Amino acid sequence: MGTVAPVLRRHPLVGLTLGVLLFVLALAVAGADLPARWLATGYVTAVVLRTSVGMVRDLVRGHYGLDVLAVVAMVSTLLVGEHLASLIIVLMLSGGEALEEYAAARARAELTDLLERAPQVAHRVVGTGTGTGTGTGVEDVAVDQVEPGDVLLVRPAEVVPVDGQLLAEEASFDESSLTGESLPVSHVRGDHVLSGSLNGSAAVAVRATARAADSQYQRILRLVAAADDAKAPTVRVADRFAVPFTAVALIIGGLAWSLSGDPTRFAEVMVLATPCPLLIAAPVAFLGGTSRAARSGIVVKGGATLEALARARSVAFDKTGTLSQGRPELARVEVVEGHDPDEVLRLAASAEQFSSHVLADGVMRAAHARGLSLSEGSEAQERATDGVTAVVDGRSVVVGKLRLVRETDPTAYPCPVRSGETSVAVAVDGRLVGHLVLVDPLRPNAAATVRVLRELGMQEVALLTGDNVATAWSLADEAGIGSVHAELLPEDKVRLVAGMSHRPVVMVGDGVNDAPVLAAADVGIAMGARGSTAASEAADVVITRDDIGKVVQAVDIGRQTYRVALTAIWIGVWLSLGLMVVAAFGHIPAVAGALTQELVDLAAILYALLALRPGREHPELLEPAPVPARADRYDRDVLESS
Incomplete structure (x- = not known):
């Protein structure tokens, strides 16, 4: 209950309405019916005027909301003398807002857990x-x-701060x-x-x-904060029902009044048409889904993203660090005759210190493993997806794709590679000196991920990569992907995603070069555990755990959340419509109807909270368990032993 008091403080209308209602009941019990009626009428009129101002502003902006029904219900009950019912409607509306916020706060608890641990x-x-x-x-x-x-x-x-x-x-x-x-x-x-x-x-x-702002944990915190602030598509989902629901309610109320000749029947119907279920169910469901995703290591930036995931029909993957493991290992060094393999590797690794690409990490690790001493380098420039140039020990070094090296040495030739291998060309002082051949194997659960996504209804699965055609097709065959586009620039990926026919399109990537296409896709998913800040900030979904299988879980959560939101809304709609028909025949007095509508609200909210439930399990997506780490003991005098 620790979250109840703050919520009520932010919604003083709830306490004020409850106080007025109790005072009106006390006056009625004391026999002061007229003062009780005037107090209730004056208070509800003030609330109607306040609500109407916002309603008119929305109508002027072309936005038809559900406030119309609430205002009609309050006015009609006042006009037929049901002042207690009108007060209960006010309490129901204000209490519904407070209850929505309380449920949202409970659903958001998992999402904000990281923020509380921030050093x-x-x-x-x-x-x-x-x-x-x-x-x-x-x-x-x-x-x-x-x-x-x-x-x-x-x-x-203690938590590592940076x-x-x-x-x-x-x-x-x-x-x-x-x-x-x-x-x-x-x-x-x-x-x-x-x-x-x-x-x-x-x-x-x-x-x-790195500084705190550039560190992994702070990046995740920023993403969580962005997801926390992002609004779910509550208005859009609810407004799909607003016009028809209002029209049906007015028709039922009008027919009841017309056929019975009693305006009270209209008021009794309007009481049960109060749209709280529509207003509350969607945000509670979307916040529940966002919370469940965060608990699974998936940061979703808003409910609109969950809705897009639910309707997604195509998915495209980057290769390196996404479908592949992202820790390439040097297989061999192929050099032009007369050049030393270790020196070629040393110069390449020295230049690669200025690159953010995962292949650069593999080159540097290989150089360190061979005990090579890297030079600092200068005048470095990185060209996204192509490679890097730098001056190392006074020599101009170019490391990257063959097309980049051919800009300085048009005679540079490709390196023959085996299945699954990738080659990086190296030029020194304008001449090709060799190739570094690396292997970056497919993630253990990548093929299962692709297969399950197809089972979930993805009609098109594609691989978009800047790597060479042979390596791209080799890895795609292992993963079960039949559509491959290789040797792409960032703008090529954006163009291809925009041209995919089955929409919405999900794009999954991890590098700086993926940031444009992640931003352009209907849903951009960044592998953020080891990926770049740019990719994470451009994406709509960030997977904070290094597991490609989380893509399936993100789609599952989106679909379940959207399904729960719509079902919760329909529960409220059908219960309200059924009760309105009963009220039209005079079987539900206005006060009883107002109280009954609270039960409808409760049913919609409780169902919406099902979005917090764990979804389907996919055992085939689980990666092999790592070898358990042993518990280590350290010398306590750290500063001197380090």
Whole structure:
């Protein structure tokens, strides 16, 4: 009940109406019928005028809402002398708004859980030698003041405040809020540690690699905040019913009045036509669906996205880091005669330090694994999807697709690759020196994801990638995708998605180069666990766990939520229509009708909350369980051991 008081404070009309109703009842019991009638009439008239102002503004803007029925019900009950019924209608309308907000707050609880865990303070190591993790002391600073390169102390059971590099020999972190992995994850010195991870049982030192605003956890928080602020398509869904529902209610009320000759019959029908079920059911359902998605590691930016997911008929995937695992491994180095493979790899990795592409990460990891020392480089430029250029040790280095290298060396030739391999061309001082051949295998559950999406009614599944045709078709065949478009630029992906015939279209991607197409698609889904900030911010849905199977779950949640919202609305509509017909024959007095309508509201709300229920399970989408991490013990004197 902790959320009830704040909701009521934001809706003082509920308490005021309840007070007026009790006072009117007290006057009636005391025999003061006339003062009771005048008080009720004056109060309800004031509410009618207040409601009518908003209603007229909406009508002027061309928006026909359900306030018309509420105003007609209040006015008609006053005109026939049913002042108690009119007060109950006011209480029902104001209470319905408060009840909607209370139900929404309960449904939103899962969505806002991350916000409550956000670290506000970081423990920064100060003194000499902080670059290696040693220092003379620790100072507490606001998380926003942390800069890349700062060494931070993360105490036991604390949340890592910013993305960083582990300085301790080894450590264990709970990353469940980010990846969904319930078991502790072990890391060793030099590993990347995500902000939002929960430290284990010993303090560790971490060197910050990003500011708070650019860190993984803060990105998720911004997405959650955006989803929290986004409005569900309540008005759109409810207004589809507004005109016909109002027309039917007025017809039933008019016929009851005309055939009986008693205007009270019209008022009794209007009481049961009060549109609370329509106004409440949709937002509660959509917020419930958004909450359930957040609990599953899926941040949905508003109810309109859930509706689009429910109606989606096509899906397109990026390849690298989306359908593939996104951790490419170097298979071999093919060099032009006379060049040293290790030197070609070293120069390429030095240039790739300036690239955000996942292939660049694979190249750098391979260089580090061979013990090669990378140079800092300068004058670097990255061309989205094509590659990167840089000056390394005074030499001009180009790393990327063959078409980029051919701009400096038109004689550059392609590298023969096997099934599933990708080649990266390398040019030094304007001449091709070799190719780096990498392998990025399909995710274990990618094929099952594609198959289940087809079973859910996706009529078109496509692969859109900037990679070469042979690699794209090889991976697509493994995944069961028959439509492949390769060697694409970002603008090509946007054009192809816009041209897909079965709509709405869902696009799934993860890189910076995917941001335009994610924004252009009807529903953009970003693999945000390791993807880029640009992709996450451009997308409508962000999957915060590194699991392609979550795409199926997002579609499932959208469809179940939309189905629940519509069913809840229809429950309210049919119950109201049935009761209106009974009232038309004079069997439901106005006061009893007003109280009965509260039960209709309750039925619609309770059904709408079914959107919080877990959906269908798809065991075939589960990735193989990781090997359990062991519980590590650390030296407590962290600053000196790191």
